[in-house]
Amino acid sequence: MRSGPHFFAWCDEAARVDALRAAFSALVHDPSHRIYVDMHPDASFSATSVDETAAKIRAHLGHADAEAYLATSLSSGESYDLILRCYSDKSERITPRGPIHLRPRYYEDLGCMRMNLAVGSGPRSAEAEAVIAWHVVLQDLVDLLLRVCAPDASGLVSTGGCTSAWTWLAPVSMCATYHADARDVARDLALSWVSLHDKEKVSRIAGMSLEALHARVDAAPGGARVLPRDNSGRSLALSRETVLKALALPGSALLEALMAAADVPDEAWRAAEPRAKEIHHLTVQSRASGELVTVPGKGPPLWRVEMTGEHAYFLADHAPFHVRRLPSGGVLLATHPYRTLWPLWSDALFALGIMS
Numbered sequence: 001m002r003s004g005p006h007f008f009a010w011c012d013e014a015a016r017v018d019a020l021r022a023a024f025s026a027l028v029h030d031p032s033h034r035i036y037v038d039m040h041p042d043a044s045f046s047a048t049s050v051d052e053t054a055a056k057i058r059a060h061l062g063h064a065d066a067e068a069y070l071a072t073s074l075s076s077g078e079s080y081d082l083i084l085r086c087y088s089d090k091s092e093r094i095t096p097r098g099p100i101h102l103r104p105r106y107y108e109d110l111g112c113m114r115m116n117l118a119v120g121s122g123p124r125s126a127e128a129e130a131v132i133a134w135h136v137v138l139q140d141l142v143d144l145l146l147r148v149c150a151p152d153a154s155g156l157v158s159t160g161g162c163t164s165a166w167t168w169l170a171p172v173s174m175c176a177t178y179h180a181d182a183r184d185v186a187r188d189l190a191l192s193w194v195s196l197h198d199k200e201k202v203s204r205i206a207g208m209s210l211e212a213l214h215a216r217v218d219a220a221p222g223g224a225r226v227l228p229r230d231n232s233g234r235s236l237a238l239s240r241e242t243v244l245k246a247l248a249l250p251g252s253a254l255l256e257a258l259m260a261a262a263d264v265p266d267e268a269w270r271a272a273e274p275r276a277k278e279i280h281h282l283t284v285q286s287r288a289s290g291e292l293v294t295v296p297g298k299g300p301p302l303w304r305v306e307m308t309g310e311h312a313y314f315l316a317d318h319a320p321f322h323v324r325r326l327p328s329g330g331v332l333l334a335t336h337p338y339r340t341l342w343p344l345w346s347d348a349l350f351a352l353g354i355m356s
Contacts, residue, residue, distance in 0.1 A: 005110060005141065005175065005337045008168040009100040009149045009160035010206035013089045016099060017061060019156040020086045021054035023100070026151030027072040027082065039064040062088050069105075074143045076136070081105040084148070096168070096201040100157070102148045110144075112137045116302040118282035126310040127272035128279055133307065134319050134336050141176060142322065142334055149178040153328055159187060159206055164337040168202040170195045172238070172342045173229035176334035183251030184210060185258070185331055188345065193217050193243045196226035210247070217243050230342045231316040236355075238346075245354040255323075255331060257348035262321040264347065269318045312338050 011019045028035065028050060035053045036046045039060040047053045057066045066086040073079045083105055087098035104110045112133045141162060149160040162176040163169050170192035171177045177188050190213035195202050197220055205213075217240060225237040246254060286302050319336040321344040326332060333341055349355040 005103065005162050005164050006166060007102040007145055007148050007160065007162045008098065008203065008206075009102075009157045009178075010203065011100070011157045012207065013099070015156045016086055016088075017054055017058045018154070019100060020057065020066070020084070021050060022151040022154060022156065023084060023102070023148045024050045024053060024068070024070070026147040027084070028070055029073065030071075033071060036069040038067045040067065057086065061086065062090065065091050072147075074140050076139050076143070078140055080110065080140075092203060096203040098203055100148065100160075102144065110137065110140055113307045115305045115307075116283070117279050117305050118286040118302050119279055120282045122275065122278065125272065125275045125279075126308065127268070127314050128275035129305050130311045130314045130319075131269065131272050131276035132280055133311065134315060137336055138322060138334060141337070142324070142332065145176055145178055145332065145334070146326075150180070150326065150328060150330060155180045155328070159184070162334070162337070168206070170202065170228055172345050173340045175337045175339060175341065176332065177341065178330065178332050180328070180330045181251075182255055182325060182329060182331035185251050185254050185333075186210065186247050186249070187213065188333070188341070189238070189243050189246050190214065190217060192228060193220075193226060193238065193240070196228065196238075197224060197240075214244075214247050217247070228340070228342045230340050231338060232340075232343055233317075234343060234346070236342070236346050239356050242349055242354055242356050246349065246352075249352070249354075253352070254348070255325070257352050258333065258344060259323045261344055261347040261351060262323045266318045266320065268314075269320060272314075315339060 032048060034046045034048050037053060037057065038044045041064060045056055068084045070084065071079060071081050083103055085098060085101040092099055115133065145162050149157045158180050160178045161171055161174040163174040171188040172192045179185055179187060187210060190210060191202055191206060194200050194205055194213055194216045220240045224240045227235060227237050315336045315338040319339045322334045324332045335341060346355060
């Protein structure tokens with residue numbers, strides 16, 4: 001069965017278990033809930049205490065990797081079974097998979113593959129249904145990303161992201177990224193360049209300083225270009241010179257350009273929103289009346305809506321972008337997992353006049 005989306009977080013190895021403990025605390029709210037942990041290849045155990053879980057993982061991490069199974073409830077009211085993993089630097093050098101990695105156990109949980117919606121007397125609209133799916137998925141996606149990357153004010157996790165792929169992709173090819181310091185938002189571009197041009201695994205280089213990443217980009221041949229993954233099919237290249245110009249700008253200028261680009265309306269999305277609001281209103285009415293299945297003559301019937309290629313293509317081409325400044329001083333960029341952040345970045349770079 002397909003799994004994902006996948007959430008990744010980076011922090012120093014010395015602080016990794018502390019970051020994991022903070023994530024456990026943010027994810028597990030029921031004190032009676034048991035956390036099951038496999039320490040590959042050492043041992044397995046279960047615990048109800050976050051502190052006990054962290055202590056046992058700390059005792060093994062370094063010569064064993066941790067894989068924890070837990071359940072969480074999100075602000076949307078949805079509950080998910082999750083798998084949270086933590087890897088040592090030694091393990092990452094052999095097979096980069098983290099170093100901290102979270103995913104729902106089943107893709108359908110967070111992918112919103114099926115929805116019960118009241119369509120009323122109006123026509124079916126894949127576009128309107130996609131708009132509703134975007135709102136549902138984005139709320140939970142952002143919630144989970146912040147719980148694993150910024151569960152408290154410690155700032156242990158410096159950067160992270162989310163993607164529907166199994167591995168940490170170039171950040172501009174992800175559907176969401178996080179930075180503990182908003183001034184470091186250019187890291188998305190620098191990491192993407194080094195990953196794509198030098199064929200580096202992102203989880204191995206995510207902790208590099210911006211200065212070190214700048215030097216790697218600067219060392220590339222003049223005029224070199226890379227092609228970030230873009231599910232919308234725009235296939236715009238990213239040049240070495242564009243990345244260097246972006247790194248020379250204040251982080252605040254990049255962030256303002258990203259926020260402005262995210263605010264530009266997409267006409268196809270705007271056209272679908274009225275019908276989406278109508279369906280949402282009817283669905284809320286139907287659920288409030290207790291009619292959770294189709295019952296002729298008793299309120300708006302709920303129809304089982306399955307996500308299809310038509311929904312997916314619309315989301316990949318038109319899903320909005322969410323740019324949020326965090327009270328901690330960090331920043332989060334996000335869109336639907338069917339889309340990537342590259343259209344947002346390319347629009348911002350064009351607006352700044354540095355896209356070449």
